[in-house]
Every structure is written in structure tokens, then in C-alpha cells.
Amino acid sequence: MTRSEENYLKTIFHLGNGDVGSINTNAIAEQMETKPSSVTDMAKKLADKGLVHYKKYQGVSMTEAGIKMALSIVRKHRLWETFLVEKLDFAWDEVHEVAEQLEHIKSEKLIDKLDQLLDFPKYDPHGDPIPGKNGEFQEHNKDLLSELPVGAHGVCVGVKDSSSAFLQYLDKHEISIGKPIQILGKEAFDGSLQLRIGEREHTVSHQIACNIYLK
Amino acid sequence: MTRSEENYLKTIFHLGNGDVGSINTNAIAEQMETKPSSVTDMAKKLADKGLVHYKKYQGVSMTEAGIKMALSIVRKHRLWETFLVEKLDFAWDEVHEVAEQLEHIKSEKLIDKLDQLLDFPKYDPHGDPIPGKNGEFQEHNKDLLSELPVGAHGVCVGVKDSSSAFLQYLDKHEISIGKPIQILGKEAFDGSLQLRIGEREHTVSHQIACNIYLK
């Protein structure tokens, strides 16, 4: 597996969101910041290797082998992110770019030992589940803050958007994984929410609420 | 800097052994397990970037910028090797291949934090000095076991050959960095040495003695 093949595979996996449905060329191209024609080339290559199903003009979908492969890359990515935060004191908004590189390091022993060093974590710094050696993982049964009713309360268990900008916004407003959050009110006009976050009260826009998971 | 450029630069640096002299194309090709014509191509590219001096048929030598760059790659390599041994319980014969990959990860913060986690180590698992952020390092003033007289004694501070085969030989005979070693006798015929290693006595061939550093 080349680095590029791994990146395509991971993107296809994420776009499919665990489902089996087929992913269109354009969506992959946009996500990878590349051109549709490049995607077509790679689709053929991945199909030749048995990692995706591909029929002309029909998009791609993952095979069993492809899913397994993708999960192993995701596992590496999230373990490295966890390492960076837990052991090297990176902030949660600084880890993704570096993990994009580290996820391609080839060494089974390395990743197993890393897993052990981190005490076999189940979730990464953004609340995303870390697949185990055999691809198994437990997703939190979480809800988007934006879809909960007034009065609901729970604990922040993850974020949907993990862009640096969004994570820094959350830092500034002291929203982090593990924080208890209660919905005090909802503004009908723009969908913004009044929240109690720990001790404090804050108002967040609908856009923000769409990217925070509660449990 | 591409991965390939970094690998060439590091090889040229190591072949030069810190000296300023010029390195021939063939030597680089052999070390990199590639062809001389490929080396010529890369020599031009590195020269264009100001990392080596290159004149047709005259071999290459490193520029100041090239040395600085090479030292930063060596720093990364040796810090990662140290990490693998100290934090992930790798054996000293298992780290090189993985470090060959890890040394190309681009993140200044990552390497500085790693340095900190390891408590700013001065030497890697093979006794080689780890350059600091600004390229400074202290080489042990060490001697090859093969070049010391009978009666000499000291402490093993490094190995010249760090191949897996050699390191495993050393493990088997309980020779490791930090072990006190004394030369009890020398066989004139084949140059083999009788040693006291810690408590035990061992005989090692000349070839072995040529790859152990004492201080």
C-alpha cells in the first residue's frame, strides 16, 4: 500500500460513514483536494487490489478487505493523536496534521506498543472511537447538541468538526470532552442555544451546536 | 525536502563522516542500493537547492546548509530510536528500520516534545550522539576495542556496526552499552581477544572487536 492509496481508502471509508453505499467520484475529489480524473485512476487501482468495488460511472464502495485496511489506518491515526495529546502535551487542535503523517508508518509492533503505552484507549482526543487490532470498536451512542430538546442535559463526548478553528473556539469557551452540558433555552429565530456548561452559562449558535456530541 | 532528498543527504553526510572531503557517486549508489545514474540526478537537484557542492566528475560535498539539514534528520532518527527503546520497549536491534520511516515526519514541535519526553538524551541506543536543536553534539572520545592493548579496560559506549545480526550477537553474549570490559589477552594468529565482560570471560573474534567502542 502506498501512502496515496491509504489516503484514498481512508477518505472513501469516512465518506461512506460506515455504510455500504457507493461514493461518487466528485465527493472523493473534493475531500482529497484533487481532481475527479485522479480519483478515477485510483479507483481502478484500488479495485484491482480488491479494496473497493468499482464499476464505471457507478462510484466506488468498500470491500471487506478495504474496510479492514481503512480501519487499520484509522486505528493508527487515532492512536497517534492520543499519544500526541497524552504523552507530548499537544492541544487537541494540533494533532490532526501530524497524525496524517504518522498514520502511514509501517510497523505492526510500533502500533501495538503504542496502544499498550497509552493503556489501550477506546477514544481519541476528539471523542472518536479507536478501532482495536481486529477492527472492533464501540461508538458512543451520542446525540448532536442541536437535535436535543430544551431541558436535555448530558456530557460532551465528542465533536463532529475537528478543525483547528472550531476546537480553538471550544477551548476559548471552556467546552471540552467530559464537560456536563445542559440546554437551558433555544432561540426559535436562529436556533441558537442557551447552555449551562459546567458552572457557567453560554449562548452558542446553531452552527456550533451542530458539531458537539452529547451523551 | 522530499523523503528521497533527505535520504540522499543523510547518506552523503554519513559517508563523509563529518569531514569536508568529496564523496564519489559510486559510494553513494552502493550505500543507497541504487544506481550511479540516479545519484547523478539527485546530486544536481541537491546542488540546485544549495545543500551540496557538485561539479561533474568531481563527486559531491556538503554545504553548510546541507550539514545543518542532515544533522536535523540524524537528530530525528536517533531521538526516535531512543523513544522506541526507552518508551516502547523495543530491543536495540529492532529500532533502525522504524526510525528510517519516522525520521521523515515533519513537525518541529513533535521532535522538540519528544526530546523533552525523553529528558534530552545525549546518546541513542547504539551510543551515537544525538544532535541538539542547533546541531551541536558531543561525540564520546572512544576507542575501538580492536585498537586497544592487552590490559586495557573501559566501558562499552557504542557500536560501529548496528546491524541486527551484530546487535543480536552482542545480546547473546551479554555485551551492552555500559558494560565494563577488560582485555585479558590477544591471540597473535587471528587477532581474537580474550575479554572480561562484567563478571564473565569471553573470547571474541577480531571482526567483533572492530565494532565495539570503549571508553
Next chain:
DNA sequence: AATTAAATTTAGGCAAATCTAAAAATAGTT
């Protein structure tokens, strides 16, 4: 000095991963 040997470079080509521009297929709309 001429010849041979070795080292090095050039020329031309190939595979991976990308691109642009044009062609083909599919989907959406009158």
C-alpha cells in the same frame, strides 16, 4: 604517450500520481 579500466554522466524510458482538456455517460428538465 597510448591503451585499458573504472567511474561518471547523458540519453531515453518507465511507473506512480497528478493535471488539463475533451469526450462520453448519466441525471434532470422541459
Next chain:
DNA sequence: AACTATTTTTAGATTTGCCTAAATTTAATT
């Protein structure tokens, strides 16, 4: 059903890093 718009693929080119084979330069030997 026919036309239009969108999506997707093909064709041909480019860059990087590598190769082989041939030409060139330098080094070593008669």
C-alpha cells in the same frame, strides 16, 4: 422524448525518482 446540465471517464502531458545502455571523462597501466 429531446435537450441540457452534471458527473465521470479518457487521452495526453508533467513531475519525481528510478532504471538500462551508451557515451564520456578520469584514473591506472603498460
